[in-house]
Amino acid sequence: MSFKDMESVAQAMVAPGKGILAADESNPTIKKRFDLIDTESTEENRRTYREMLLTAPGIADHISGVILYDETLRQKTADGVPFPTLLSGMGIVPGIKVDTGAKDLAAFPGEKVTEGLDGLRERLAEYYEMGARFAKWRAVITIGDGIPSDFCLHANAHALARYAALCQEASIVPIVEPEVLMDGDHTLAECEEVTNRALTEVFAALAAHRVHLPGIVLKPNMVISGTECADRAGSREVAEATVRCLAAHVPADVTGIAFLSGGQSAEEATEHLGIMNTMGPHPWRLSFSYGRALQAPALAAWRGKDEQLGDGQKALLKRARLNGLASSGGYTVDMESAA
Ligand code: 5MM
Numbered sequence: 001m002s003f004k005d006m007e008s009v010a011q012a013m014v015a016p017g018k019g020i021l022a023a024d025e026s027n028p029t030i031k032k033r034f035d036l037i038d039t040e041s042t043e044e045n046r047r048t049y050r051e052m053l054l055t056a057p058g059i060a061d062h063i064s065g066v067i068l069y070d071e072t073l074r075q076k077t078a079d080g081v082p083f084p085t086l087l088s089g090m091g092i093v094p095g096i097k098v099d100t101g102a103k104d105l106a107a108f109p110g111e112k113v114t115e116g117l118d119g120l121r122e123r124l125a126e127y128y129e130m131g132a133r134f135a136k137w138r139a140v141i142t143i144g145d146g147i148p149s150d151f152c153l154h155a156n157a158h159a160l161a162r163y164a165a166l167c168q169e170a171s172i173v174p175i176v177e178p179e180v181l182m183d184g185d186h187t188l189a190e191c192e193e194v195t196n197r198a199l200t201e202v203f204a205a206l207a208a209h210r211v212h213l214p215g216i217v218l219k220p221n222m223v224i225s226g227t228e229c230a231d232r233a234g235s236r237e238v239a240e241a242t243v244r245c246l247a248a249h250v251p252a253d254v255t256g257i258a259f260l261s262g263g264q265s266a267e268e269a270t271e272h273l274g275i276m277n278t279m280g281p282h283p284w285r286l287s288f289s290y291g292r293a294l295q296a297p298a299l300a301a302w303r304g305k306d307e308q309l310g311d312g313q314k315a316l317l318k319r320a321r322l323n324g325l326a327s328s329g330g331y332t333v334d335m336e337s338a339a
Contacts, residue, residue, distance in 0.1 A: 006215035007255060009133050009173045012093055013217050014256030017324045018064035019288035020175075020217075022260070023053055023295065024097035024136060026069060033295070039304030047075045048309075052302060053295070054086055056313035062324035065093035067136050067175070067289070073127065084131030095134040095175070096127045098163070102140040111152040112140045114159055117166075124170035134173040136219070137163040141178065143186045143194050143226065153201045161205035168215055175258070175289065177219035178202050182263045185228035192223045192241050199249035218250060218257045219289050222272055227263060235268070239275035243282070252283035259286075261293030267336055269293035270322050274331035287327040294319045 013020060025033060030049075031041035039045060050072050053059075066087055073096055076082050084094040100116035114137060124135065139156035141148050160176050167174035178198045180191060199220070206213065223241035225232040233241070246257060261269040269290055276286050288294075297319055302312030325331040 003168075003212050003215055006168060006171065006173050006212070009093060010215055010217050010255040013065045013134060013173065014258055014285040014287040015064050016285070016328045018062055019290070019320075019323055019327050020065045020067060020095070020258050021053065021063050021294055021320070022067045022136075022289050022291035023050060023072070024067040024069045024095075025291070026097075026101065027071070033299055034304070037299055037303045043071070045304065046071065049302065050075065050083065051077050052309045052312050053298065053316055054083060056316050056320075058317060059320060060090040060092050062317070062320035063092055065095050065134060067095040067097055068132075069097055073130055073132065082131075088131055093133050094131050095136060096132040097138075098123060098127070098135045099137040102138070105152055105155065108147075108149055108152055110142060110144055110147050111149060112142070113152065113155045114139045117159060117162055120163065120166050121170070124166060124172055128170055128172060132172060134175060134217070135163075135167050136175040136177060138177040138179055138219075141180045141194065141198055143180065143184050143190060148194060148197070150197075153198055157198070157201035157205040160202060161209035161211060164206060164211045164216060165209040168212055173215055173217065174211075175217045175219045176202065176206070177260065179260055179262060180221045182221070182224060182227050184226040185230065186226040187229055187231070188223060188225045188233040188237060188241055191221075191225065192245055195221060195223050195245050196248065199245065203249055203251065213251055213253045214255050216254060217289075218254055219260055220246070220257065221262050222259055222264070224262075224264070224272075235271050235275055238272050239279065242272070243276055243279055247282075250284060254284050256285040256287060258289035261288075261290040264293060266293045266297055266319055270319070270326045270331060271333060273323065274326035274329070277326060277329035280329070285327075288323045290319075290323065294323070
């Protein structure tokens with residue numbers, strides 16, 4: 001695939017009215033989600049749940065791409081259709097999480113670095129053969145006493161850029177995800193300062209590694225107060241600070257930005273995206289790549305019960321539709337009750 005083809009895939013991933021479903025929970029993470037609904041995390045239950053999401057009727061109207069976990073990429077529907085085939089048949093781009101997780105950064109207490117570069121070239125070749133056309137790597141940055149260190153930001157940006165270059169060599173569009181966590185009592189201003197530093201490092205590393213920016217999708221956090229902050233900023237402040245931060249760091253030739261939800265409620269994540277898309281024009285598309293903000297209502301409606309699979313699908317479709325509207329500036333909060 002040429003750079004032009006990767007640009008087309010990136011454009012499709014952030015097409016107006018659509019966004020990405022992040023369904024790439026590793027087995028330890030999906031177990032935590034299933035524990036909340038008293039459902040055992042067996043391979044078959046995970047398959048059933050992912051099939052519920054991916055076969056929701058009309059999902060392709062609002063979802064442009066799905067990030068899968070290795071296990072799911074190899075699974076099939078009950079009728080025997082491999083999940084990547086099911087997705088591409090609906091015009092949805094199949095994607096794959098390729099990092100192997102955030103691990104403690106030696107000698108830097110409280111900080112993490114994401115691993116997974118060893119053998120990545122070979123894994124990417126296999127994933128391409130299996131139908132994946134984009135990948136995801138998530139770096140995790142914690143705000144705390146004296147952290148993040150410059151070294152942690154640098155180490156994570158370096159790994160993200162090495163991953164992105166390897167993806168493009170393999171004709172796979174990299175989602176570049178530097179996530180500044182919401183955990184903690186920091187203010188919006190502190191989140192903005194750290195997100196500024198993180199994005200500076202990321203774009204310097206991408207340039208140094210000769211990554212072709214129109215062939216990536218950036219997946220950043222929004223600039224938002226910590227979950228324990230005593231005086232949390234309102235929606236408009238979040239939207240304004242996020243756009244200000246992105247405008248200062250993200251070159252105009254990046255095709256698209258697809259936010260993570262990071263622990264925001266489903267409604268908050270939609271509202272923030274909706275406001276940002278009324279503030280344009282922006283040089284890049286602003287869309288979503290939500291995990292929890294798309295899936296939490298679906299999990300709660302399903303609760304592991306076969307007779308509630310349809311309810312789970314309806315809950316997912318509602319969030320996908322409203323986020324699709326938010327990604328094109330057509331969302332208003334009163335749509336929540338009307339939907
Ligand atoms: C779906 O969750 C993803 C997987 O996480 P683990 O590797 O920890 O199992 C996660 O990377 C996700 O894609 C992003 O954080 C976006 O999800 P949220 O819930 O933040 O929108």
